[in-house]
Amino acid sequence: MSDRPADSTSPLLRRWEQRTEVPLFGVSLLFLLGYAFWVLAPDDAEPWRDIALILVGTTWLVFAADYAVRLRLSGLGHRFVRVHWLDTMVLLLPLLRPLRLIRVYTAVQQRREQPRLSLYARVISYAGASALLLGFSAALAVYHQEHKVPDSTIHTFGDAVWWACETLTTVGYGDAVPVTPSGRVVAAGLMVCGLALLGAVTGSFSSWLLQVFRREDEKRPPEGR
Amino acid sequence: MSDRPADSTSPLLRRWEQRTEVPLFGVSLLFLLGYAFWVLAPDDAEPWRDIALILVGTTWLVFAADYAVRLRLSGLGHRFVRVHWLDTMVLLLPLLRPLRLIRVYTAVQQRREQPRLSLYARVISYAGASALLLGFSAALAVYHQEHKVPDSTIHTFGDAVWWACETLTTVGYGDAVPVTPSGRVVAAGLMVCGLALLGAVTGSFSSWLLQVFRREDEKRPPEGR
Amino acid sequence: MSDRPADSTSPLLRRWEQRTEVPLFGVSLLFLLGYAFWVLAPDDAEPWRDIALILVGTTWLVFAADYAVRLRLSGLGHRFVRVHWLDTMVLLLPLLRPLRLIRVYTAVQQRREQPRLSLYARVISYAGASALLLGFSAALAVYHQEHKVPDSTIHTFGDAVWWACETLTTVGYGDAVPVTPSGRVVAAGLMVCGLALLGAVTGSFSSWLLQVFRREDEKRPPEGR
Amino acid sequence: MSDRPADSTSPLLRRWEQRTEVPLFGVSLLFLLGYAFWVLAPDDAEPWRDIALILVGTTWLVFAADYAVRLRLSGLGHRFVRVHWLDTMVLLLPLLRPLRLIRVYTAVQQRREQPRLSLYARVISYAGASALLLGFSAALAVYHQEHKVPDSTIHTFGDAVWWACETLTTVGYGDAVPVTPSGRVVAAGLMVCGLALLGAVTGSFSSWLLQVFRREDEKRPPEGR
Missing domain, CATH: 1.10.287.70 (Helix Hairpins)
Structure with a gap:
């Protein structure tokens, strides 16, 4: 709810965020797809459900790695968990990732110079x-x-x-x-x-x-x- | 949601829209009337239900013709379908036509110079x-x-x-x-x-x-x- | 929804409205009371239920008389029914009278010069x-x-x-x-x-x-x- | 709903309110805790339920004492009950105390000079x-x-x-x-x-x-x- 991240964060973290935002959104769609398949597939679709579960696990590891990189780049140490509480919550409950959509939108818009x-x-x-x-x-x-x-x-x-x-x-x-x-x-x-x-x-x-x-x-x- | 149609559309299209808006609204009320009669009439009111169905079909054809004329006049070609997505949706689901009511209101108001x-x-x-x-x-x-x-x-x-x-x-x-x-x-x-x-x-x-x-x-x- | 009544109505009508507003609100509370008693009283409370019904009828006649006086004072003739459609509706459905509360409030406030x-x-x-x-x-x-x-x-x-x-x-x-x-x-x-x-x-x-x-x-x- | 208390109240009352706001909020949490324990504990947890009830009673007495002190400090006499009707209601229904949260927040913020x-x-x-x-x-x-x-x-x-x-x-x-x-x-x-x-x-x-x-x-x- 604060706009501080955009002002006080280190330039390194900001560049990391700008570059990873769109790929990470793709990864989170993959996560949703894997989860949806795992939930909706019939029980006997066994090899495929396992693959979906692996997809869910892998994409979550990508989120965790991104979180770890940002925690290091921020230079905030343990305080990062509290200051970026929305990110922490999104890491624990990846189904909330859609709330980050606003950043993806901004990132996409900054690349193409179209009238908005x-x-x-x-x-x-x-x-x-x-x-x-x-x-x-x-x-x-x-x-x-x-x-x-x-x-x-x-x-x-x-x-x-x-x-x-x-x-x-x-x-x-x-x-x-x-x-x-x-x-x-x-x-x-x-x-x-x-x-x-x-x-x-x-x-x-x-x-x-x-x-x-x-x-x-x-x-x-x-x-x- | 964009106001571009009012600015960038060709004058021909604009005049067509201003002139057809009110008659088309009458046609869409006829459509609704025909649909209502077809749905609500008892099953054995056979000649009348068929007439209602014909009315529904005819009025829909009028909408389709209007859409085609506007697609030509706009000079946008296939992009018209996407740019005027609300019109496209209204063509496919004529029951959504009430949403166009705002244009009818404006058209009516522009004719009579009454205080609004x-x-x-x-x-x-x-x-x-x-x-x-x-x-x-x-x-x-x-x-x-x-x-x-x-x-x-x-x-x-x-x-x-x-x-x-x-x-x-x-x-x-x-x-x-x-x-x-x-x-x-x-x-x-x-x-x-x-x-x-x-x-x-x-x-x-x-x-x-x-x-x-x-x-x-x-x-x-x-x-x- | 228009504020015209306050501007274009005749001074006579305006004075009538300012003077009758508060008494009429009292009458409409009587109406509500009578209606409430008539609805809520047990069926065998016969003499009282009849009195309540008479109260409802009498108060409604007061509303009708007020409407007739205002129709005459306005000088609008039959158009009064349409211009003052809210008043017409309130006359037919006296349970809607609470919506006129705003006028009562204004009238009361204009008398006592208290800070509002x-x-x-x-x-x-x-x-x-x-x-x-x-x-x-x-x-x-x-x-x-x-x-x-x-x-x-x-x-x-x-x-x-x-x-x-x-x-x-x-x-x-x-x-x-x-x-x-x-x-x-x-x-x-x-x-x-x-x-x-x-x-x-x-x-x-x-x-x-x-x-x-x-x-x-x-x-x-x-x-x- | 009026902001008069902040302007016209005596300085004594204002200082009393600023000093007691935070402790009283703690007391109201104790009240809620005691009430919650009394309601949620099983019926046979007898010694504890009695203690919870005593806690509820004691904290309510603290609220009553605070109300009495403020009534005296205000110099309003009986009018205090009507002017501070929200406080009167909160005294009678202590479960409504959360509505006073806004004062606690202000009091806390005035002490620490953090950016808000x-x-x-x-x-x-x-x-x-x-x-x-x-x-x-x-x-x-x-x-x-x-x-x-x-x-x-x-x-x-x-x-x-x-x-x-x-x-x-x-x-x-x-x-x-x-x-x-x-x-x-x-x-x-x-x-x-x-x-x-x-x-x-x-x-x-x-x-x-x-x-x-x-x-x-x-x-x-x-x-x-």
Whole structure:
């Protein structure tokens, strides 16, 4: 939440981050893919599930190595764990990596010199994409926890995606609800993150709509002639 | 979300859009009417249901023709499909046409030189009307998908409208919930669009209320005498 | 939604409104009281229920007389019905009268020259009080419609109040839900009004909190010495 | 909601409040701890439950003494009860004390001269921490009321925490719902406070996100070279 990292970090760390951001995002998509395959594949797809698990482990090791390099480059020692608490949390719960999407976006934009989207469109697309990826990750995790529990209401992955939809939008019909403690912890995390991200989407959409209507006012006199 | 169409489009395309906007809105109301009749009429009202289906098909062809003309006039070639992605989506899912309501409103306003509503009132009426039309379309589509499914909770069109109400406002009691995959896809679309549109309504209402109270402050000294 | 009434109405109408606002609010509380007694009293409290019904009828006649006087004073003729559509709606559905609370507040404030609450506090108290009164009216109306229906989930007035709470805040557990068409119409009205009013409450609270924290920043240097 | 206490209160009262704020917050944590132990301990942990109850009583007496001292120092007499209505309410319902967290934060910050968090981060952390503490208190109170009621859906403290989560975020699945009148009163309080506090969190997060994206725009030209 602080912008200090961009100001006070060593130039070495900054260059490392700028260069690794996009490859690491690719690695985190691989992680999600491996995890998704491991969770969704039928139990008897044995050789493939093992490969998916190895993929998950390898990509996590890449994250750990990146974390270690950044800890060294920062020159902060043990304080790095606390100052960069979001990074520490993301290392322990790699399914939260979508929240780092904002850095990837910035890194990509700095390379190609294209005209960029308007402010509100960028906030909407960033928050929307993060919410989408978080919702997908949460649906995977909840399906993983719940689909074999006897009195569960989430039997298929479709149910889990439907549950993620109604949770992110805070509709909450209650036809698909996690019943295991671990499933509920994932759900609580999704509620809080989703509420903030979707709040940003609707807030920006509302501001954008007001701006469109206001601009139309200003344009009007010359057009009305 | 970008305002480029208004700036960089060819004058021909712009004139075409200004002239066809209102008739096309009439056509899209016809489309909705035909679809509503086809969905809601009893199965044995055979000659009429066929007529409704023909109406739906014809109006869709009008939309397709309009899309083709605009694709040609724009001079963008294949890129038109991507640049005007909202129009492409609206062509494929004509029930989303209410989202174009904003253009109709502008077109109508440019003709009659009446004093217009205040900024917030316009945003509220635009977003409210879009939410209403989207909710009605979604209720029709969900009723169409669900009303014959055995374990459905949406049996009558009244149930579907009630479901649309509690979904748009994110109340989500859960007494009427789609159970088929296609019904759930419609519901997810309604949740996201509805959240954004109703967020705009409540945000504008809140801003408007603050403005009223603030103005009352300023007016006060002369009135208090 | 327009502020025209304050500007273009005849002085006679304005004076009439300023003088009758507070007495009429008292009458509308009487109306609510009578309606509440009529709905909540046991069936065998016969003489009292009739008196309550007479009270409801009499107060409604007062509203009708006020509407007729204002229609004449305005000099608008039939257009009054359309221009003052909120007043027309309130006449037909007197349970919506709490929405006029804003005028009462202004009228009271103009008489006593006390220092008033801050802007946000006024918006919060107006929107909060309106939401409270609307919620109470809706709970009465829904209880009236539902409490004798066989498969209803709202059996006592406490259930109806609980239902109004979870509907206004859009929590929507679904343990108490109207099942009759008329009950659902009341519920839909409460959802829309409640969403807008509570959105104003939370939006103003959020702005107020930001203001408090910002002001604290500015005060800090002199205090820190 | 008014900022008058900071301006018009006597210097004695102000110094008393600045000095006692942090110790009293410690006492209120002790209160919460004692209440939590008393509610959550098994019935046969008899000597300890009595000690917890004594702790609750003693800490409440400390609050009462503080209230009495402040009533005297203020020089307001009986009007203190009405002017400081939030304090009066907090005295009667000590589980609402988390709402006073904002004063503790200010008091702590005035002592250590550290650089503070940005405006939005402070609002988010204050509102988030208040929501967390309120949610925990409400979960305790609801568990206390509901866990022995026959047709309750809240059997364990985990259920109560899960219920608090879905209520604060207004998701409201309806799988865990209070059924007793007292449990519902607690729930209604949590809904209203939670709605306002979480609305402040999401509103500030949204503003913060917009600020980050806007700042990035301004920084861009020098970085792009």
